[in-house]
Amino acid sequence: xxxxxxHQAFPAQFGRLGLELHKRYGWKCSYLIESLSSCPTPTVEMxxxxxxxxxxxxxxxxxxxxxxxxxxxxxHLQLCQVVFEAVRARPDLRPDxxxxxxxxxxxxxxxxxLSCPIVNYCEYYFSPRRRDISYRIDLPAAEPAEFYPRxxxxxxxxxxxxxxxxxxxxxxxxxxxxxxxxxxxxxxFDGIDTELYKPRRLPRTFAGRTIPEDHRLVTFxxxxxxxxxxxxxxxxxxxxxxxxxxxVLFAVVGQDRSYYGWDRLHTGQTSFKQWVLSQGDYDLSxxxxxxxxxxxxxxxxxxxSDLHVYLTxxxxxxxxxxxxxxxxxxxxxxxxxxxxxxxxxxVNGLIEPLFDTDRQLDTAxxxxxxxxxxxxxxxxxxxxxxxxxxxxxxxxELKEFFERAARSA
Amino acid sequence: MAQxxxxxxxxxxxxxxxxxxxxxxxxxxxxxxxxxxCASADAPEHWPASAGKGLEVVGYQTGGAANExxxxxxxxxxxxxxxxxxxWEKLQSRRPQPVDLVLGRSTGLGSTLFAPVYLPGVxxxxxxxxxxxxxxxxxxxxxxxxxxxxxxHWRRSANAMDLLNLESxxxxxxxxxxxxxxxxxxxxxxxxxxNDGVNTTRIAPQRRATxxxxxxxxxSDTLVVSFVARNLDRxxxxxxxxxxxxxxxxxxxxxxxxxxxxxxxxRGLDFQFFNQDYASRALQENPPHDPQRLxxxxxxxxxxxxxxxxxSDLHVYPSxxxxVxxxxxxxxxxxxxxxxxxxxxxxxxxxxxxxxxxxxxxxxxxxxRQACRVLDDLAAHKPLAEAAVQMVRDNYSQDVTLPRLAAxxxxxxxxxxxx
Numbered sequence: 001x002x003x004x005x006x007h008q009a010f011p012a013q014f015g016r017l018g019l020e021l022h023k024r025y026g027w028k029c030s031y032l033i034e035s036l037s038s039c040p041t042p043t044v045e046m047x048x049x050x051x052x053x054x055x056x057x058x059x060x061x062x063x064x065x066x067x068x069x070x071x072x073x074x075x076h077l078q079l080c081q082v083v084f085e086a087v088r089a090r091p092d093l094r095p096d097x098x099x100x101x102x103x104x105x106x107x108x109x110x111x112x113x114l115s116c117p118i119v120n121y122c123e124y125y126f127s128p129r130r131r132d133i134s135y136r137i138d139l140p141a142a143e144p145a146e147f148y149p150r151x152x153x154x155x156x157x158x159x160x161x162x163x164x165x166x167x168x169x170x171x172x173x174x175x176x177x178x179x180x181x182x183x184x185x186x187x188x189f190d191g192i193d194t195e196l197y198k199p200r201r202l203p204r205t206f207a208g209r210t211i212p213e214d215h216r217l218v219t220f221x222x223x224x225x226x227x228x229x230x231x232x233x234x235x236x237x238x239x240x241x242x243x244x245x246x247x248v249l250f251a252v253v254g255q256d257r258s259y260y261g262w263d264r265l266h267t268g269q270t271s272f273k274q275w276v277l278s279q280g281d282y283d284l285s286x287x288x289x290x291x292x293x294x295x296x297x298x299x300x301x302x303x304x305s306d307l308h309v310y311l312t313x314x315x316x317x318x319x320x321x322x323x324x325x326x327x328x329x330x331x332x333x334x335x336x337x338x339x340x341x342x343x344x345x346x347v348n349g350l351i352e353p354l355f356d357t358d359r360q361l362d363t364a365x366x367x368x369x370x371x372x373x374x375x376x377x378x379x380x381x382x383x384x385x386x387x388x389x390x391x392x393x394x395x396x397e398l399k400e401f402f403e404r405a406a407r408s409a
Numbered sequence: 410m411a412q413x414x415x416x417x418x419x420x421x422x423x424x425x426x427x428x429x430x431x432x433x434x435x436x437x438x439x440x441x442x443x444x445x446x447c448a449s450a451d452a453p454e455h456w457p458a459s460a461g462k463g464l465e466v467v468g469y470q471t472g473g474a475a476n477e478x479x480x481x482x483x484x485x486x487x488x489x490x491x492x493x494x495x496x497w498e499k500l501q502s503r504r505p506q507p508v509d510l511v512l513g514r515s516t517g518l519g520s521t522l523f524a525p526v527y528l529p530g531v532x533x534x535x536x537x538x539x540x541x542x543x544x545x546x547x548x549x550x551x552x553x554x555x556x557x558x559x560x561x562h563w564r565r566s567a568n569a570m571d572l573l574n575l576e577s578x579x580x581x582x583x584x585x586x587x588x589x590x591x592x593x594x595x596x597x598x599x600x601x602x603x604n605d606g607v608n609t610t611r612i613a614p615q616r617r618a619t620x621x622x623x624x625x626x627x628x629s630d631t632l633v634v635s636f637v638a639r640n641l642d643r644x645x646x647x648x649x650x651x652x653x654x655x656x657x658x659x660x661x662x663x664x665x666x667x668x669x670x671x672x673x674x675x676r677g678l679d680f681q682f683f684n685q686d687y688a689s690r691a692l693q694e695n696p697p698h699d700p701q702r703l704x705x706x707x708x709x710x711x712x713x714x715x716x717x718x719x720x721s722d723l724h725v726y727p728s729x730x731x732x733v734x735x736x737x738x739x740x741x742x743x744x745x746x747x748x749x750x751x752x753x754x755x756x757x758x759x760x761x762x763x764x765x766x767x768x769x770x771x772x773x774x775x776x777x778r779q780a781c782r783v784l785d786d787l788a789a790h791k792p793l794a795e796a797a798v799q800m801v802r803d804n805y806s807q808d809v810t811l812p813r814l815a816a817x818x819x820x821x822x823x824x825x826x827x828x
Contacts, residue, residue, distance in 0.1 A: 070473065070494075073486040077566050081483075084562070109562045111543070146526045147497075150577060151490055157572040161593045162565065178576055180595035 002028040003402060004095035006083060006105035009037035013121060013169075013190050014099065015046050020191070020395045021402075022049055030093065032083055034062075039223050039255070040295055040319075053090075055082050069148040076155040080106035087113050097406040102159040102166065111162075119405050120159050120166030122185045124316050125176040126152045133261045135313040136227050138355065142265035160184065165405050167398075172338040173316060188401055191394030192322045192385055196295060199328035199382060200303045206251055207288045211304065216248045216368045219305040219329070221298065221320035225273040226258035227266065229318065230311030230334065230354065232276045237309065240361050242286050245368060251288045251301055253320075260315070302327035306371045307364055311354055314338055322389055325349070325381035330367055330374045332360065342389075348380035412815035414440035415509040415822050418528070420496055420520040424450040424466055425457055427536060428514050431605050433457030434811045435818075436464045444505045446496055446520070448475070469499035475518075482563040482677075489518045489570045497523035509822040510534065513579070517570050522577060532821040533579040537600075539732055540591040541567045546730045547644050547678055551771075560680055575599070580821060582814075587754040588732055603814055606807035607738045612715065614744030614798055620720040622667060623706055623713050627720055631663050632784050635721035635745070637714060637736040638670040638728075641688040642679055645670075645734065646727030646750060649770065651695045653725060656777045658698040661784060667717050671708040718743035723783050726750065727770065733758055738805055741765065741797040746783050746790050748776070758805075764797040 003021065005014040010033040018029030030051040036042055042052075067075050083106050087093060098118040100107030107118050126132050128149040160166070160181050167188045168174035174185050204211035211217050218238065222229035231254070238250045256273045258264065263272035277284075293301065298320075302308065308329040310321045314336040321339075324331050325348070333339045334354035343349035350367070352359045367374045387393065417435065421428045424447035435441040436459040443464045448471050453460070460466060474480050475491035508528055513521030514536040521533050541564045542549065549564065575581060575596055582601045583589050589600045620627040627633060634657060638645035647670070654666040672688035682690070688705070697703040706713065714736070718724065724745035726737045730752040737755075740747050741764065749755045751767035759765035766783070768775040783790045803809065 070487045070490040071484070073566075073569055074483045077483045077562075080566075081559075081562065084558075108565055109558075111565075112558055112561055147490075147494065147523055150522055150526075151486070151573055153576065154486055154569040154573055157576060158566060158569050161568070161572065178595075 001025070001097070001403070001406065002030070002095045004030045004032065004093065004098045006032045006098065006100040006107050007121075008034045008101070008104040010035075010052055011040060011042045011046055012037055013101070013123070015040075015042055015050070016193070016391070017190060017395070017398060018050050019043075019046050020391055021399060024395060025399060030095065032086055034079075039292060053086060055079070055086055057082060069144050069151070072152065073154040076103075076106055077108075080108045083107065084109040084113065096409075097402055099402070100159070102156045106155075108155075108159060108162060115409065117165065117405050117409050118163045119402070120163050120184075122156075122160070122166040122168040122174065122177060124173055125156055125178070127176065131176070131314040133228065135315075136261070136266070139227060139266040140268075142262035144262065144265070165408065167401060170317065170338065170341055172341045175337075186401060188398050189389050189394045191391035191398075192319070192326050192389050193295075194326050194386055194390040194392070196299050197302065197323045197326035197385075198299075199378070200300075202300055202303055204304045206301055206304065207290050209249075209288060211249060212247075214247060216245065216306040216371070217251060217304050218248055218364070218368070219251045219301060219308045219324070220253070220310075221302075221308075221324070222254040222318060224257040224259045225252070225254040225276075226261060227263050227272060228258075228260045228313050228315055229254075230313065231272065232279070233311045233354065233357070234309050235276050235280060235282065236357050237311075237360050237364065238287070239280050239282055240357065241364055241368070242283055244361075244365060248368060249286055249288060251290070251305075253290050253293055253298065253301065255291050298323065299327065302329055305329045307332060307367045309360075309364070310334065310339070311360075312336065312339065313354065317342065322385060326385040326390075328375075328378040328382045330371070330378045331381065332363055332367070342384070343381075347377070348384050349377055350374075410812070410816040411819045411823070412439050412812060413819055413822075414442070415818060416505075416507050417441050417443045417818075418500075418505055418508045418511045418524070418531075419443055419445045420447075420511065420513040420524060421445070422448045422492055422516065422518045422520060425455070426514065427516075427538075427605070428512060429457055430608070430807075431811060431814065432464055432512070433459045434807055435815060436462070438811070439815050444503075444508075446499060448492060448495065467499065467503055467505075469495045471495040482559070482566070485517060485563075485567065486569045489515065490522070492518040492520055493522040493524075496520050497526055500524065500527040509825075510818050512536070512818075513574075514538070515570055515574055517567065521579060522570075522573060525577070530825060532825045533577070534582050534601075534818070534821065535574050535579040536605075537571055537574070537581055537583045537588070537592065539588065540571060540593075541565075541678075542591065546591070548729060550730065563680075564678075585733065585754060585757050587757050601817055603817075604738075604805050604810050605814070606805050606810035607735070607742045607801060609742055609802055609806040609808065612718075612739050612742045614794075615715075615719045617719050622704070622716045622720050623709065625704075627665065628663075631665050632661055632722050633720045634664060634666045634723045634725060634780070634784075635717050635740070636666070636668045636670075636725050636727075637717065637740070638734065639708075639736075640675050641668065641670040641672055641691070642674045642676060642682065643687065644676055644679060644729055644731050646729060646770070647688065648691050648695070649727035649750075649773075649776070650725055651691055651697075652773050653727070653776045653780060654703060655695060655698045656773070657780055657784070658702055660781065664784070665702045665704060667704045667706065667721070669706050669709055669714060669717060714739070715743070718745055721745045722787055723748055723780055725776075725780070726755070727768075727776070728752070728755070729770065730754060738801060742801040742805070744794045744798050746787075746794045747797065748779055748783065758800075759797075763793070764800045765793060 331349040345351035724740040726749035747765040
């Protein structure tokens with residue numbers, strides 16, 4: 001079986017998946033991508049065993065960092081054309097199945113060239129209200145807020161109509177799509193590497209600093225330190241924890257960049273991180289900021305954590321949350337529907353309202369006062385990931401789904 | 410079936426466009442107050458009677474891609490969003506209040522998409538025209554290998570605005586089942602299928618003691634074959650009509666063919682001849698057998714259209730599969746014997762041998778054979794025309810369809826009221 005994956009970045013959702021399909025079942029997996037990702041980065045094994053084709057994009061196209069919202073669909077169509085030309089230039093590339101990200105993997109024009117089925121990776125459908133980029137109404141208003149969410153799904157919709165089959169990683173992500181398209185969307189999770197992310201006892205050093213045995217370590221991980229992942233809310237919580245306990249250090253992993261939403265427009269500044277730091281009186285000696293960690297370093301950090309904080313708005317769950325659960329962390333997360341699909345508060349994690357710092361503080365302090373008492377939550381979280389979200393569970397399911405999809409040709 | 414007067418906000422890129430006639434009827438017959446927001450308008454002499462008397466025409470400004478003379482197909486959605494944004498800006502400054510219902514038609518230009526930003530909670534109804542399929546219907550059915558692949562790319566992307574509108578919470582309205590069924594099956598149950606109808610008071614069979622068209626008198630023994638389209642393009646089958654006309658002109662010395670419609674192709678889906686004078690090209694490729702008997706009258710006033718349909722012995726509608734044009738319904742309402750292409754949208758309206766005649770689009774002999782049968786014995790085919798008039802009166806008269814639309818609007822507005 002030969003699967004062609006199409007995505008803006010590599011490895012993103014498809015890199016590890018393709019590698020596993022190759023190693024376990026001997027499948028050939030090819031990729032059409034815009035660029036290699038820095039978070040997570042591709043492994044040497046991926047680069048050796050998978051065929052990765054970079055789209056021949058012009059310098060001008062690559063340099064455009066911010067596309068005006070009214071032109072987003074046009075940019076998507078340009079990418080669709082580049083993908084079409086790339087496949088046309090490779091007549092030997094004859095996959096049995098194409099898997100494309102519905103918004104970021106522009107496969108729309110490929111039926112003109114390929115007769116194989118095309119599967120949509122249905123990651124997310126944006127909402128004009130009360131979710132994702134429209135959720136943080138507590139921040140200063142951004143001009144596109146009323147308009148962009150009403151047209152942001154154009155590419156997703158065109159793909160939903162064009163292709164007969166798709167999958168979403170979680171039930172909540174599937175539920176974000178219009179109900180009448182649910183019959184096209186199955187739920188199959190991507191898979192977490194439970195060999196890499198697992199509880200382990202290691203010397204507690206991070207970013208060149210030794211964490212004293214009698215200190216507590218609170219972790220926060222996001223691709224970007226931005227409002228949608230609640231970086232500002234975490235800092236508010238951390239500041240209050242720090243005032244109460246002098247023995248807590250905070251490890252914050254994430255780039256000084258907003259990947260989603262309108263932080264620049266909310267704040268009038270290019271750096272949301274700096275804007276947040278300028279808002280409070282933080283003792284920065286208690287914080288260890290790191291822009292990026294390799295997966296094994298992240299696994300090490302999570303295994304040292306006494307409390308992992310995850311304060312997302314209702315949006316696609318971060319891999320870091322699953323990694324933390326797999327590592328046996330005690331997770332304090334925001335009480336939003338995508339989190340509730342995974343975490344049962346008091347069973348395998350703790351959930352508090354996103355904006356209720358008082359309650360978050362109470363809960364966090366209870367955990368930090370007696371981490372051992374909360375360890376069963378971390379153990380239950382580990383079991384959950386092993387049983388429902390691990391590569392061992394996810395890959396065979398996806399293999400079966402892809403085979404079914406390929407047979408539908 | 411309550412049909413109370415409503416405050417209606419109509420939005421269509423051009424006035425009166427498609428919705429103008431409906432708005433006019435609702436103002437005059439149901440007491441509506443209407444603001445008609447548009448980016449451009451026909452000359453005021455073509456406006457409906459209620460303009461200025463209950464129907465206020467309000468122009469909105471567009472910016473960005475909407476103001477460029479032409480944009481590539483990749484930027485069509487961007488252009489539509491500029492329309493939608495311009496309309497919202499005008500709503501913000503003009504502030505029509507109260508509004509019970511918004512009625513829009515995007516034709517790909519997204520006019521109502523941002524109206525709910527100004528009018529949250531107000532029901533929106535969108536009229537949907539046409540959902541493109543990459544390789545089917547209109548000209549795509551006949552596309553050969555010479556057609557550039559970008560044409561099909563465009564068709565795969567061209568429905569973005571309609572999909573956004575369908576997902577925006579607007580109620581969907583279209584004129585025929587065929588049009589509805591072009592849309593993805595997931596939406597079919599949401600559609601109101603209701604033709605906006607023909608004004609059968611104005612368009613009805615007339616006595617024709619003397620047949621006059623555009624100031625020219627037609628002798629009583631002249632056979633008249635008519636073709637009417639907004640523009641003489643391939644979608645409406647002008648090429649097919651010319652082929653038939655020449656065959657008939659050769660066969661019948663007393664026959665006149667009358668053609669109404671502008672020469673410049675205005676539909677972007679005919680990428681090959683868009684913005685070009687296709688009529689002249691078609692006439693060059695298939696020169697008229699007798700130019701004196703092929704009357705090319707161009708774009709004309711509605712009165713001249715009525716004269717032509719009244720004078721017509723056979724009305725030819727050789728359109729490719731595309732939403733049925735108003736002119737065909739008007740021909741049927743006028744008592745014409747209609748010979749139309751045998752396509753699904755036409756079959757929804759005309760029953761072959763009962764209310765008109767159908768011929769396979771790509772079979773010139775069939776068209777000629779059927780046309781000759783009619784022209785050789787007009788009286789024998791008169792029952793077809795009589796049945797067509799009755800069929801239009803029963804099913805497609807504004808006085809039948811628009812009260813149902815008013816009741817539908819009433820229900821939506823009622824449901825939106827706070828309980």
